[in-house]
Amino acid sequence: MSLRAGTKLEKVLAAGHFALTTEVGPPRGPDVDAVLKKARILKGLADGYNVTDNQTAVVRMSSIAGSKILLDAGLEPVAQMTCRDRNRIAMQSDLLGAAALGLRNILAISGDHQGAGASGKLKGHPGAKGVYDVDSMQLISIIKGMRDEGLQAGGDALTSKPAFFIGAAWTPLGPPIEFRVLRLAKKVAAGADFIQTQAVYDIKAFAQQMAKAVDMGLAEKTAILPGIIVPRSAGMLNYMNNNVPGVVVPQELIGRMKDASDPQAEGIKVTLELIEQVRELPGVKGVHLQAIEAEELLPEIINQAGLSPRPEV
């Protein structure tokens, strides 16, 4: 199969390697150094670096700008794009801009509702008008139409076709659980080349959803990368279990973190086990590994998981 965009992530997957992506959240200011600092820690460790798009509806440096900074620093970005803040005109314009800057991995997601920004310590912009002109599924098909047909969503021709490797998110364990695999199938039908999932802790439940995806032939049509977030304390796992939609944490795991004398070391151990476990599941093509606000833990974890160095492709 010929490559769609020829990004490093795409090539790693095409060559059959176990892929590794991670995340770089842009700062709440125009601080290039903040991005570069994370870049220095993570360079060479992953095949793709997601740059979030105003995650949790909090204003940050744009994902396209952050992605370009990473690209220039020699890291291959996955620029995220939500449906919350732009209509289809702005989306396509930004996509063309991204392509012009050399950004070719795009992850299309719905995005947290604008009300989410006010839920933590920050004020956010709960009074903002959410756009939601198109949904993530439609955004995926728009990107695919631009890439494959050279057409805008409205039908007008582009002057040339942008090369994109299209990503989408999947929440395998969110309710209504019976629809989650079908929704994945829709994303694949719409054009998702790769999938990063919500954080997985309940391997058994995830394995069941994964098996359904494999049965439907989805794991061949798209590269599924389960999300793994390094657990740092029992409290954090509890919080995620109760407050982060679609994240199911087995009580046993929470107990294990609680009993640990060194939660950080235990969290690393758990992460390594999770990576091993998802790696054994049929259809899994890599992992999307995150250490929220603790990127410095990643080099060691990636080394110990035997995922370093990354394949040259």
Add this chain to the structure above:
Amino acid sequence: MITAEWKPIEEMVGYLRGHKKVLVIGCATCVAECAAGGEREVETLAPLLAMAMQNDGNPVEVKSATLERQCEPEFVEAIAEAAAEADAIVSLACGIGMQLVAERFVDTPLYPGVNTTSLSLREEPGLWTSRCAACGDCVLGLTFGLCPVARCAKSLMNGPCGGTRTDGMCEINQDTPCIWRLIVERATARGRLEDLTQVRPPKNWSNSPAGGPKRMLREDLRS
């Protein structure tokens, strides 16, 4: 029905400073049903407003009236005399009723006493929840009679986002059900989950408020 809710009294006081004779008007239709602008609410607000103005050091004379329908010209005529005597009108009708009154009594300032909020259903006594957003391109036929435009916080057209809470409620708050969870449940109950697997293309919003002010013309009704 069209729902509305009272504005804070302080906001109304702010509007009314400098006025002397205020007419508070309601409407016996939607806003009465949602307990914001019917006769009962008008008669409750009028003395409260008079007291608030008194406390503010700007006493006003407050009169009140409730129209059968504030969005029909012939009913609005009923307050012609009272309106002529007033130097300000506070309306508790929806934005439509308010504007008709403002148009009819063009020299008398009209102030909103309510915020018009939604097209809702009275689900239980004292609880109204959205049902429609007048999107101009109804998709209820594709979504088992449940509206994803008004009732999904992101107006999604292709199924639930990743934000659905463990108990099936929407990510925006724990009291609003994820409408896509309900759509999926209804589809499942009918044995038609397959129907939801088609990718729905971007919606045409041009017949919604996004397309600009609506002008619905029916030649057959014009003579």
